[in-house]
């Protein structure tokens with residue numbers, strides 16, 4: 001079988017060894033005569049997988065004891081609503097820095113919840129997206145982000161998957177320092193691509209289907225102090241505390257999804273952990289941005305240099321006709337997933353952890369040849 005060169009934005013390519021391991025264990029998990037999917041979530045076989053997935057997140061990221069690792073459902077989208085439901089109190093403000101389409105969605109849910117709770121929401125549109133055009137092109141410098149004592153939390157999107165805008169790739173775009181106000185980040189499309197300091201955050205969360213597994217699982221890392229402060233007057237299933245108190249086994253978890261996360265993280269550990277992964281990821285992104293900048297008369301990155309994403313490389317060609325041809329010709333050569341999100345157009349190349357450097361090299365060579373031939 002020939003693997004397709006897959007640049008999908010999510011669900012995205014998974015590491016081949018993680019898939020092969022699932023294939024090998026599919027019918028008979030740990031000699032039990034059953035698939036892992038057929039095991040009870042309360043049985044010792046599944047529990048070992050569940051514990052290992054959580055332990056791997058802790059180990060890879062160096063999560064301190066003062067933080068819980070939760071496995072949740074409903075996608076990152078459910079957490080857009082669940083975060084204000086848990087942490088927004090009456091007369092407090094939820095603050096959002098919006099640098100792209102996902103931040104807008106998170107903000108939209110917070111507005112609905114705040115109206116229910118008699119609280120308020122403040123937004124800082126610091127991604128050059130002010131006004132009607134919503135052309136998000138940058139992450140703010142830390143000094144541009146302001147919080148106030150009455151803020152319940154500050155929410156950011158560490159990597160905007162559609163706009164290709166990411167925090168912390170360049171030191172000038174480091175994560176904001178919010179002091180006593182908890183910083184909460186949607187890291188769906190850039191979780192575990194490199195090490196970062198968890199203690200700067202009250203909470204980070206990520207849908208698994210980009211960097212760490214299949215869809216259906218959300219991994220959240222939350223400080224215990226923030227968990228304790230969470231509201232108790234919302235349904236139990238929506239309280240993060242419930243999942244922390246029950247080791248994310250309050251109700252039936254997506255067992256097969258968690259099993260796949262285990263496989264992916266165990267592969268990631270073998271790649272030199274997050275430090276090893278960062279080296280490869282930066283090399284992949286540098287190769288593509290190198291082609292874009294080296295052929296500036298043909299390719300154009302809409303994102304300011306310091307904010308360019310290492311996970312989602314977005315760019316334009318001189319016309320939409322050429323973009324369509326680019327996508328069609330790439331497909332003929334076995335490369336898929338290059339079409340930009342329908343809301344912005346252009347080209348988007350998603351190069352998450354599981355995308356090997358060789359795939360990026362194949363695409364880079366194709367880009368150079370395509371630019372030369374036009």
Ligand SMILES: Cc1ncc(COP(=O)(O)O)c(C=O)c1O
Pocket residue numbers: 010074075076077078102157159160161162186187188189207
């Ligand atoms: C940054 C970001 N946040 C949230 C989401 C929504 O995730 P889900 O569809 O799993 O709810 C996505 C999905 O692409 C995303 O890229």
